[in-house]
Amino acid sequence: MTKKDDFELQNFLPYLLNQAAEESSLAFQNIYKDRYGMLRTEWRVLFHLGIYGRMTAKEICERSKMHKTKISRAVARLEARRFLTRERGADDRRLEYLELTPAGRKAYDELRAVAMDYDAQLAEAFSQEEVAVLRKLLTHLAKL
Amino acid sequence: MTKKDDFELQNFLPYLLNQAAEESSLAFQNIYKDRYGMLRTEWRVLFHLGIYGRMTAKEICERSKMHKTKISRAVARLEARRFLTRERGADDRRLEYLELTPAGRKAYDELRAVAMDYDAQLAEAFSQEEVAVLRKLLTHLAKL
DNA sequence: GATTAACAGTTGATTTTGTAACTAACAATG
DNA sequence: CATTGTTAGTTACAAAATCAACTGTTAATC
Numbered sequence: 328m329t330k331k332d333d334f335e336l337q338n339f340l341p342y343l344l345n346q347a348a349e350e351s352s353l354a355f356q357n358i359y360k361d362r363y364g365m366l367r368t369e370w371r372v373l374f375h376l377g378i379y380g381r382m383t384a385k386e387i388c389e390r391s392k393m394h395k396t397k398i399s400r401a402v403a404r405l406e407a408r409r410f411l412t413r414e415r416g417a418d419d420r421r422l423e424y425l426e427l428t429p430a431g432r433k434a435y436d437e438l439r440a441v442a443m444d445y446d447a448q449l450a451e452a453f454s455q456e457e458v459a460v461l462r463k464l465l466t467h468l469a470k471l
Numbered sequence: 472m473t474k475k476d477d478f479e480l481q482n483f484l485p486y487l488l489n490q491a492a493e494e495s496s497l498a499f500q501n502i503y504k505d506r507y508g509m510l511r512t513e514w515r516v517l518f519h520l521g522i523y524g525r526m527t528a529k530e531i532c533e534r535s536k537m538h539k540t541k542i543s544r545a546v547a548r549l550e551a552r553r554f555l556t557r558e559r560g561a562d563d564r565r566l567e568y569l570e571l572t573p574a575g576r577k578a579y580d581e582l583r584a585v586a587m588d589y590d591a592q593l594a595e596a597f598s599q600e601e602v603a604v605l606r607k608l609l610t611h612l613a614k615l
Numbered sequence: 616g617a618t619t620a621a622c623a624g625t626t627g628a629t630t631t632t633g634t635a636a637c638t639a640a641c642a643a644t645g
Numbered sequence: 646c647a648t649t650g651t652t653a654g655t656t657a658c659a660a661a662a663t664c665a666a667c668t669g670t671t672a673a674t675c
Contacts, residue, residue: 339586340593341492341499342518343606345511346613348485348492349536355485366631367489374486385653392493394633399655421640421653442483449484453608460604462487464597469490510661529623538663543625565623565670 344468351445358441363434368393368401370438373427376411377435381426383416392469410434488612495589502585507578512537512545514582517571520555521579525570527560554578 352367359365365373375387384402388395402425405411410431416422427435449458496511503509509517519531528546532539546569549555554575560566571579593602 338590338606339518339522339583340590340606340609341495341586342515343609343613344488344492344495345515346535347609348488350613351485351488353536368631371486371489374483378483383653388653391490392497395654396634396656397632399653400631403655416653419641419653423654439483442485446482446484449608449612452611457604457608460601461608462482462484464593464601464605465484465487465491467596468593469487469494512661527623532623539624540626540664541662543623544661547625560623563623563671567624 355441355445359438363438365434365438366401366404368397369405372398372401372405373410373431373435373438376425376427377432377439381424383422383424385422387425405431499585499589503582507582509578509582510545510548512541513549516542516545516549517554517575517579517582520569520571521576521583525568527566527568529566531569549575 356367359370363370371391371393372387375391376382379386379390384395384398387393387398391398402411402413406413408430409428411425411427414424414426416424449461453461500511503514507514515535515537516531519535520526523530523534528539528542531537531542535542546555546557550557552574553572555569555571558568558570560568593605597605
């Protein structure tokens with residue numbers, strides 16, 4: 328209850344990031360979960376494919392830092408819903424190229440709109456410059 | 472592989488936050504897990520008590536947005552390690568006031584140092600102003 | 616003051632995740 | 646071209662998360 332260290336809280340970046348991510352995910356989740364019944368892992372995979380287009384699970388793994396089994400299962404669920412297709416690599420048959428179906432892209436577009444709404448709220452509370460800095464640093468931290 | 476939407480990625484704040492939080496947690500985890508054998512939920516509870524001092528599980532729940540069962544179990548583990556003590560509220564016996572023991576505070580102090588090292592790395596890559604903006608906005612997003 | 620509702624926290628059942636061991640495909644070395 | 650190693654992805658099992666139902670306590674209403 329009594330604040331002991333308030334100032335220093337600002338210095339705990341891993342803590343702050345977790346707090347902020349959890350908070351935003353919950354808010355975002357309230358919308359997409361009811362409407363799309365999609366788990367966090369699933370929309371993250373969907374976003375990767377939507378943003379970058381056709382790619383393999385390995386590539387999603389490297390970019391997202393998600394565990395490969397998590398991706399494997401999210402891909403299976405998204406495939407079951409006909410949101411993506413898999414295609415074995417012609418010259419390397421270990422690889423599976425993933426690509427959104429039209430239905431998958433539609434879901435992505437809708438979720439993208441939700442995410443952009445969420446972003447728009449930020450713009451109201453902060454200056455353009457501040458939001459730009461936030462995005463720049465987050466992008467760096469996420470090592471995209 | 473082919474980028475389709477690169478520009479728009481910057482707009483997906485919930486996505487970016489998750490990426491950044493996951494990445495930073497993994498880096499942070501490599502240090503604290505081996506050294507302290509502590510789970511993410513546990514250090515988050517520890518941080519709350521370290522930062523704010525004595526408080527109830529309910530308050531941690533509200534601030535952290537973590538699920539109350541997660542907190543309940545993290546508290547039990549931290550208590551088993553003698554990192555905190557519980558005390559029933561005198562006038563409301565439903566409440567349990569949690570407080571770090573000296574050992575708990577020691578662990579917190581050490582983890583805080585790790586977190587601050589992590590932060591220091593950021594300072595090398597970005598200007599003071601940028602980092603300040605990042606912290607300000609994350610604090611706002613986390614609704615502390 | 617008895618009864619019903621609300622709240623703090625825990626426990627148990629189910630779901631999701633992580634770890635490690637596996638399959639299948641390719642690459643490198645002898 | 647056989648053997649050994651490596652890589653992409655899956656699966657089995659163990660750990661941890663969520664959800665719902667529970668205990669014990671306080672507050673509200675009759």
